[in-house]
Amino acid sequence: MRNPSTLKGGGLEKVLYTLNTARKMGVTASAKALTANNACKACGLGMGGQRGGMTNEQGLFPSVCNKSVQAQSTDIQPEIPRAIFNHPLSELQQLDGYQVEHLGRLNTPLYKTAGADRLEPISWDQALAIARERFVHCVPERFFAYASGRSSMEAGFILQLLARAKGTNNVNNCSYFCHQATGVALTQAVGSGTASVQLDDLDHCDTVILAGANPASNHPRLIHKLRAVRERGGRVIVINPMKEPGLVRFANPKSLRSLATGGDAIATDYLQPKTGSDLWLFAGLAKTVLHLKKENTAFLHDHCENADAYCQWLDAISWQTIERHTGLAEADIQSIGEAYSESDRCIFAWGMGLTHHQHGVQTLEALVNLCLLRGQVGKAGAGLLPLRGHSNVQGMGSIGVKPLLSPDVMAKLEQQLGIAAPGTDGMDTMACLRAAHAGSIDMALIMGGNLLEAAPATDWAKVALERVGFKLYLTTTLNRGHLHACDQSEQLILPVCARDEEQQPTTQESMFSFVRLSDGGIHRLNNVKPEVDILAALGESLPDGASFTRLKNHQTLRATIAETIAELEPLADIDQTKTEFHIPGRHLNRPHFPTGNGRARFCISPLPDEHDATTARRFRLMTARSEGQFNTIVYEQKDSYRGMDHRRVILMNADDMRAQGLRGGQKISLQSDQGQVTGFEVYAFDLPRGCLFGYYPETNPLVGLNIDPRSKTPAYKSVLVDIQPEVI
Numbered sequence: 001m002r003n004p005s006t007l008k009g010g011g012l013e014k015v016l017y018t019l020n021t022a023r024k025m026g027v028t029a030s031a032k033a034l035t036a037n038n039a040c041k042a043c044g045l046g047m048g049g050q051r052g053g054m055t056n057e058q059g060l061f062p063s064v065c066n067k068s069v070q071a072q073s074t075d076i077q078p079e080i081p082r083a084i085f086n087h088p089l090s091e092l093q094q095l096d097g098y099q100v101e102h103l104g105r106l107n108t109p110l111y112k113t114a115g116a117d118r119l120e121p122i123s124w125d126q127a128l129a130i131a132r133e134r135f136v137h138c139v140p141e142r143f144f145a146y147a148s149g150r151s152s153m154e155a156g157f158i159l160q161l162l163a164r165a166k167g168t169n170n171v172n173n174c175s176y177f178c179h180q181a182t183g184v185a186l187t188q189a190v191g192s193g194t195a196s197v198q199l200d201d202l203d204h205c206d207t208v209i210l211a212g213a214n215p216a217s218n219h220p221r222l223i224h225k226l227r228a229v230r231e232r233g234g235r236v237i238v239i240n241p242m243k244e245p246g247l248v249r250f251a252n253p254k255s256l257r258s259l260a261t262g263g264d265a266i267a268t269d270y271l272q273p274k275t276g277s278d279l280w281l282f283a284g285l286a287k288t289v290l291h292l293k294k295e296n297t298a299f300l301h302d303h304c305e306n307a308d309a310y311c312q313w314l315d316a317i318s319w320q321t322i323e324r325h326t327g328l329a330e331a332d333i334q335s336i337g338e339a340y341s342e343s344d345r346c347i348f349a350w351g352m353g354l355t356h357h358q359h360g361v362q363t364l365e366a367l368v369n370l371c372l373l374r375g376q377v378g379k380a381g382a383g384l385l386p387l388r389g390h391s392n393v394q395g396m397g398s399i400g401v402k403p404l405l406s407p408d409v410m411a412k413l414e415q416q417l418g419i420a421a422p423g424t425d426g427m428d429t430m431a432c433l434r435a436a437h438a439g440s441i442d443m444a445l446i447m448g449g450n451l452l453e454a455a456p457a458t459d460w461a462k463v464a465l466e467r468v469g470f471k472l473y474l475t476t477t478l479n480r481g482h483l484h485a486c487d488q489s490e491q492l493i494l495p496v497c498a499r500d501e502e503q504q505p506t507t508q509e510s511m512f513s514f515v516r517l518s519d520g521g522i523h524r525l526n527n528v529k530p531e532v533d534i535l536a537a538l539g540e541s542l543p544d545g546a547s548f549t550r551l552k553n554h555q556t557l558r559a560t561i562a563e564t565i566a567e568l569e570p571l572a573d574i575d576q577t578k579t580e581f582h583i584p585g586r587h588l589n590r591p592h593f594p595t596g597n598g599r600a601r602f603c604i605s606p607l608p609d610e611h612d613a614t615t616a617r618r619f620r621l622m623t624a625r626s627e628g629q630f631n632t633i634v635y636e637q638k639d640s641y642r643g644m645d646h647r648r649v650i651l652m653n654a655d656d657m658r659a660q661g662l663r664g665g666q667k668i669s670l671q672s673d674q675g676q677v678t679g680f681e682v683y684a685f686d687l688p689r690g691c692l693f694g695y696y697p698e699t700n701p702l703v704g705l706n707i708d709p710r711s712k713t714p715a716y717k718s719v720l721v722d723i724q725p726e727v728i
């Protein structure tokens, strides 16, 4: 572990790492991949597309970062040597996530019968025949489809169509494991579940309140926007239990001065509430606004409803309660409340630190209420900005990869394609896994991602997926999810084109609701297929499957989307016009909200049970990603931004360590109500007392099956655990 005082984000080390990664990929291959007209494959901030591979929607070049280079490095790998598949599965299961990812690109369909101990390379004809046969004979309600945000809007649309043509609404995407709480809360409060701002708004705000997120690692180019807020005299208020070095100082690789001086300050203020207590913190900030009489009375009167009830609700929450839950002093919260009260244009940005709790939706309601109180949404340079993880995860929701479609979209699907609405409600991701665990799922179609390791309660999830009779995976590389949970079940893994290898253009939607067109066209492997072709081939096998044949043409597919989903109408001719666009109706830059009556709504829910109620378990663990990681993909074992050399570590408050008689590097085990993990090294880190940090997915076996009842999202960042020193 490195000395925490020397840690920062960015810096020369990152520049060298990026150059080294590019060198390993080959200068020509990496230059081609990074400059081609394709959307960045990594985070949801968005970059690339028709303006060029390293240009953002404001025309800024080069808008590239370490994460985007890492994502390219995976796709540029040579194919997995065939000799690997001579090894029994039981041997491959010994590999860790990093090793599996670095085997190379998958360039052959792999098939495994139930009970076999090998993944056998087979031909595409064989593979598609098996897939079709299983799909046709599967009972609709015993099937589910799941997608990550890696795939295109086109593949997402045809995936959900396939499920509905089959007769089920069991189709969902990885947002149930990340930002679903955001969508639920924002939709009811302001009528749109996505960001109310565009990238440009970040250039006009005077304050950013950044809560429960670490963009230094996960959305690196956002850091430049935060730094710019500082440079024009604004404030960056960070709310995060962890003192993230990359949010304290970040060395801008493009600035020699920044590199030489050890980086620029990012946060003006840094509040460290206890894990999961943001709801009470936002209430405290709102109380301060009211106390200072800095609420926007005209906005509340003209454009909101339920404001009076909210103020009464706030009144009933005592400062004592807020201090107890957050672990912060009233004066410290008030000081930030005063800063917020002075802001003319404030943007609230947040990540999964707010959503990964059983009260995720309530937390987001509290954040939106705080925003509404001062009228900080519905005007330029202010608003709500959920930081989305994968580059097209938002697009997956927009295109209908979700259990519930609006009645008008479903009606149009019936008109256009003759697909009748399935008769039963669809299941979210956890409900699908529960059904699988109960033995009620015969087939799962999993497009991208690593469902096993993204799920909570890894051992339980392994049993659930093992009980799925037939799993069909579409993927560019192998991951541990493909190698486990299949000892006694049948599975087929199909290799697909990466975004920039697609044979026809595809589209992706960023977290600013900006839809990009990716040209594709790069040829790397000779035996991979576009996802749309595979899904359409499955659709053709259905009794009324003829319409799937014409949807293999992406232009026809996009025209169908445009006719079905009103807000995506500009997709119809995007491949001719090359005009990328913001989805209309989502940028809330005037105080009129798509809620039906034009008013924003204060949403109040009963406060959750005592956050730190007496419990037998003494610590609250949050699971999170490292700097060398993207979602479940591990690119490097070390976490340079937190000074960790490997991932089997638990970070802990230094006083807690002393109280427990622990020394740095000591081995500990952790126990939750769900499971146990052993052999983790404990290190001191700047965290509140009672809070622990561990890497995801290594600590996922501890995460329970308890979900937020409204968003259906597991509480990945609120796991009650005990720790035990290990005897050597």
Ligand code: SF4
Residues within 6 Å of the ligand: 040, 041, 042, 043, 044, 045, 046, 047, 063, 064, 065, 066, 067, 068, 218, 219, 220, 221, 222
């Ligand atoms: S910030 Fe996100 S979208 Fe932008 S280049 Fe980096 S990974 Fe890609």
